[in-house]
Amino acid sequence: MTFGDILRTAWSNLTRRKVRTSLTSLGVTVGIFTIVVMLSLGVGVQRVIQQQFDAIGLENVVVQPRDAERNPYTRYVRPEREVVISPAKIAEWQQMDDIVSVTPIVDVNESISKRLVLPGDAAATIAVGVDPGIGINNPFETPPTALAGVLRPTKDGEIVISQRALRRLGLTAEVNNLIGQKVQLIMETPRGESQSFDYTLVGVSSVDNNLVALTPNDSIALKAWWFNEPDLLDKEGYDYALIRAKDLNVARQLTTQLRAERFRVQSVETVLELASKIFLVINIMLGSVGGLALFVATIGIMNTMIMAIYERTREIGTLKAIGASRGNIRTLFMTEAGLIGLFGGIVGLLGGWGVGRILNRVALAYLEREEVPIRGDFFYIPPWLIGLAIGFGLVVGIVAGLYPAARAARLDPIKALRHE
Amino acid sequence: MGQSTSLIRTTKLQRTYQMGKNTVQALAGVDLEIERGTFVALVGPSGSGKSTLLNVIGGLDRPSSGEVWVSDLELGQAPDKKLVSFRRDRVGFIFQSFNLLPTNQAWENVALPLMLAGRSRSERRQRAESLLEQVGLGDRADHRPAELSGGQQQRVAIARALANDPVLILADEPTGNLDSRTGRDVLLLLQRLVREQNVTLLMVTHDMNAASYADRIVHMRDGKIEQIETIERTAEAVA
Ligand SMILES: Nc1ncnc2c1ncn2[C@@H]1O[C@H](COP(=O)(O)OP(=O)(O)O)[C@@H](O)[C@H]1O
Ligand SMILES: [Mg+2]
Numbered sequence: 001m002t003f004g005d006i007l008r009t010a011w012s013n014l015t016r017r018k019v020r021t022s023l024t025s026l027g028v029t030v031g032i033f034t035i036v037v038m039l040s041l042g043v044g045v046q047r048v049i050q051q052q053f054d055a056i057g058l059e060n061v062v063v064q065p066r067d068a069e070r071n072p073y074t075r076y077v078r079p080e081r082e083v084v085i086s087p088a089k090i091a092e093w094q095q096m097d098d099i100v101s102v103t104p105i106v107d108v109n110e111s112i113s114k115r116l117v118l119p120g121d122a123a124a125t126i127a128v129g130v131d132p133g134i135g136i137n138n139p140f141e142t143p144p145t146a147l148a149g150v151l152r153p154t155k156d157g158e159i160v161i162s163q164r165a166l167r168r169l170g171l172t173a174e175v176n177n178l179i180g181q182k183v184q185l186i187m188e189t190p191r192g193e194s195q196s197f198d199y200t201l202v203g204v205s206s207v208d209n210n211l212v213a214l215t216p217n218d219s220i221a222l223k224a225w226w227f228n229e230p231d232l233l234d235k236e237g238y239d240y241a242l243i244r245a246k247d248l249n250v251a252r253q254l255t256t257q258l259r260a261e262r263f264r265v266q267s268v269e270t271v272l273e274l275a276s277k278i279f280l281v282i283n284i285m286l287g288s289v290g291g292l293a294l295f296v297a298t299i300g301i302m303n304t305m306i307m308a309i310y311e312r313t314r315e316i317g318t319l320k321a322i323g324a325s326r327g328n329i330r331t332l333f334m335t336e337a338g339l340i341g342l343f344g345g346i347v348g349l350l351g352g353w354g355v356g357r358i359l360n361r362v363a364l365a366y367l368e369r370e371e372v373p374i375r376g377d378f379f380y381i382p383p384w385l386i387g388l389a390i391g392f393g394l395v396v397g398i399v400a401g402l403y404p405a406a407r408a409a410r411l412d413p414i415k416a417l418r419h420e
Numbered sequence: 421m422g423q424s425t426s427l428i429r430t431t432k433l434q435r436t437y438q439m440g441k442n443t444v445q446a447l448a449g450v451d452l453e454i455e456r457g458t459f460v461a462l463v464g465p466s467g468s469g470k471s472t473l474l475n476v477i478g479g480l481d482r483p484s485s486g487e488v489w490v491s492d493l494e495l496g497q498a499p500d501k502k503l504v505s506f507r508r509d510r511v512g513f514i515f516q517s518f519n520l521l522p523t524n525q526a527w528e529n530v531a532l533p534l535m536l537a538g539r540s541r542s543e544r545r546q547r548a549e550s551l552l553e554q555v556g557l558g559d560r561a562d563h564r565p566a567e568l569s570g571g572q573q574q575r576v577a578i579a580r581a582l583a584n585d586p587v588l589i590l591a592d593e594p595t596g597n598l599d600s601r602t603g604r605d606v607l608l609l610l611q612r613l614v615r616e617q618n619v620t621l622l623m624v625t626h627d628m629n630a631a632s633y634a635d636r637i638v639h640m641r642d643g644k645i646e647q648i649e650t651i652e653r654t655a656e657a658v659a
Contacts, residue, residue, distance in 0.1 A: 318513075
C-alpha cells in the first residue's frame with residue numbers, strides 16, 4: 001500500500017462518519033486553540049515590550065554612584081558616597097573604545113524649592129521642577145518634542161522650558177518668538193536666604209508639566225548653593241551618567257566592569273531578561289491549560305477509534321483475508337487518528353489566529369482612544385507556533401491511535417469475519 | 421513444484437479448538453488432494469469442519485497438527501509474513517456475505533488486493549474494469565455496494581477474488597445469501613472461470629444442488645472426509 005492509498009482510504013473512512021469525526025477533532029481544536037491563543041498572547045506581548053525597549057536602546061547603560069554604608073548616628077546627614085561619578089570619570093569613560101557618548105545627569109531634588117520668574121515682572125512667577133533628562137524615553141509615554149529651538153540646553157546659562165510653564169508665566173506669544181527671552185530662577189531656603197540665577201531661553205518643550213531643563217553644570221550650581229557646599233561636584237559628583245555603548249555586547253561588558261568598580265548599574269537588558277523569565281513562566285502555565293485540553297482530546301480520539309474498530313471488525317477481517325498485513329491495518333488506523341488530530345490542530349490554529357486578529361484590533365482601538373503610544377500585535381503567531389500547533393495536533397492523534405491501531409492489527413481474521 | 425498435478429495436499433490435518441475445559445475437534449485428520457484446475461465442492465452438515473478446512477487451506481488459520489501444502493508452500497510451518505503474502509498474491513477469497521467495503525466503488529473493491537500489493541492506481545483501475553467486464557458488470561464500475569443487488573455484489577466479490585490472478589479461489593457458501601436464480605448465475609460464473617482460467621476453486625456449501633456444479637464433491641462429517649464423488653459430465657452439460 002502506498003502512502004497515497006493509505007491517505008485516501010483513511011480519508012474515505014473518516015468522511016463516512018462526518019459528525020463523529022468532526023466532534024472528535026473538535027476536542028483537539030479546543031486544545032490547540034487554547035494553546036495558540038495563550039502562546040500567541042505571551043509571544044506578542046513580549047514582542048511589543050521588546051520593541052518598546054528596542055526603541056529606548058538596549059545599548060544604553062545607566063550608572064549611579066553608590067552610597068556608603070549608613071552610620072545610624074549620621075542618619076540626618078546626607079550620606080557619604082563610596083564611589084563618585086566625577087567629571088574625571090566622565091572623561092575617562094568618554095575615552096573608552098566603542099562608547100558613543102557619555103552624558104552626566106544631575107537630579108535637582110523636588111524638595112529644593114525654586115521659582116521661575118520674568119525679570120522686571122514681579123507677578124510672573126511659578127514653581128517649577130528641573131527635568132533631569134535621563135535621555136531614556138519612557139515607552140509608555142509619548143516622547144517630548146521641541147516646539148521651538150532645542151530640547152536640551154547645550155551651554156551653561158541656557159534653559160529649555162515647557163510650553164505649559166511659559167503660558168503660566170503669561171508668555172503666550174508664538175513659541176518661536178520667545179527664543180532668547182531672559183528668565184530667572186529664584187531659590188529660597190527655609191531660613192529666608194534667596195539667590196537668583198539668570199538664563200536665556202533656547203528651547204520650548206512639549207512636556208506636559210511645569211518643567212525646565214538646565215545643563216549639568218547649572219544644575220550642580222543650584223544644588224551647591226542650596227546645600228551650601230561650593231565643592232559639591234568634587235565631593236558627590238553627578239547623580240547619574242548615561243553611557244551609550246556601540247552595541248549590546250559592549251553594554252554588557254561595560255556593565256560587568258562598572259559593577260566591579262562598585263558603581264550601581266542598570267541596563268535595560270537586565271530588566272528585559274527578568275521580563276522574559278516571567279513570560280516564560282506565564283507561557284508554561286497558559287500552555288498547560290491547553291495541554292490539559294489536549295489530554296482530554298486524546299482520550300476522545302482513542303474512544304472514537306476503538307468504536308470505529310468495533311464497527312469495522314468484519315472489514316478488518318476481510319482486508320486481512322485478502323492480504324493486508326498487520327502493518328497495513330496498523331498504519332491505516334494510525335493515519336485515521338492522526339488525520340483527526342491534524343484537522344483539529346489546523347482548525348484550532350486558524351481559530352486562534354482569527355481570534356487573535358480580532359483582539360488585536362480591539363486592543364489597538366482601545367490604545368488609540370486612551371492615547372497610549374504603543375502599537376503592535378499583542379497576539380502574534382511566530383512561524384514556530386504554526387509548526388507547533390499543527391505538529392501537536394498530529395502527535396495527539398497518532399498517540400491516541402497507537403493503542404486502537406495495535407488492537408485492530410492484532411485481530412484474528414477468522415473471528416473478525418464472523419463478527420456481526 | 422514437482423508434486424504431480426496436485427495443487428493442494430493435506431496429510432493427517434487436525435485442528436482442535438479449546439472451549440474452556442472442552443476440546444472441539446473441528447478437523448480430525450484430513451487427507452485430501454486437489455488437482456490444479458478443478459472445481460471442488462465441500463459439503464457436509466453444519467459443524468462438520470468445512471469452513472475450518474477452507475480457512476486452513478487459505479492460510480487464515482493454522483492446523484494443530486499435520487501438514488497442509490499449497491503448491492510448494494507448507495502453510496502450517498510458514499511464518500506469518502509468508503501467510504500474508506500467500507493470501508495477497510496467490511489466493512482469492514469469496515464470502516457468504518460478500519464483504520465489500522461500503523465506502524469503496526465497485527472497481528476500488530475489485531482492486532483492493534492490487535492496492536495491498538502496491539500497484540499503481542491507473543493499473544488497478546484498468547485491471548478492475550476488465551475483471552468487472554468479465555463478471556458482466558462493466559457498466560457498474562463506479563457504483564457503491566449499496567447501489568448493487570446481492571447477486572451483483574457477489575459478482576464484484578468474485579472479480580475481487582480474481583484480481584491478483586490467484587492459483588486458488590476459496591469460497592465459503594458463496595450462494596448462501598442469494599435466491600436460487602441469482603445463486604445459479606453465480607455458480608455458472610464460477611464454473612466458467614474454472615474452465616476458462618484454469619484456476620482451482622474450493623467451495624464450501626451445504627446445498628447439494630450448488631455442489632452439483634463442481635467437478636468433485638468432498639463430503640465431510642465430524643471433521644473427517646467421509647466420501648469423495650467425481651461428477652462425470654457429458655460435453656453438452658458443460659456447455
Ligand atoms: N474459533 C472457534 N472456537 C471454537 N470452536 C470453533 C471455532 N471455529 C469453529 N469451531 C467449532 O469447530 C467445528 C467446525 O466448525 P466449522 O468449520 O465452522 O463448521 P462448518 O463450516 O462445517 O459449519 C464446530 O463444532 C465449531 O463449533
Ligand atoms: Mg461454515
